[in-house]
Amino acid sequence: MALFASVKQLEIIGEAANNVTKQFKKIYSEIEWRKIIxxxxxxxNEYFGINxxxxxGIIKKDIPKLHVxxxxxxEQL
Incomplete structure (x- = not known):
């Protein structure tokens, strides 16, 4: 069940990233917007093929970096 909840949260993060303006993405280019989306x-699209x-690994390695x-x-806004 934790996997499904985690996948849903990653989907939400990706959806939010997809709704960020191009200008904002350009200003904050240190975030890997394309990878998140x-x-x-x-x-x-590949729900049953999820590893x-x-x-x-994404949750342990990438999400903490994104959080920072x-x-x-x-803090800048």
Whole structure:
């Protein structure tokens, strides 16, 4: 069940990233917007082919980095 909840949260992050303006993405280019959106698309379209080890790797490695970057952005706004 945790995997499904995690996948849903990654989808939401990807959907949010997809709705960020091009100008905002350009200003904050240190965030890998295309990869985030690409992951969302993969999760939505290839749901039964999801590799749980890859998902856990993203959660353990990439999400903490993204969290730090988003916090920096919020402090600047």
């Amino acid at each position: 690409g992951l969302r698309n993969l999760l939505v 749980k080890e890859i998902i856990w 970057e988003v916090k920096k952005i919020l």
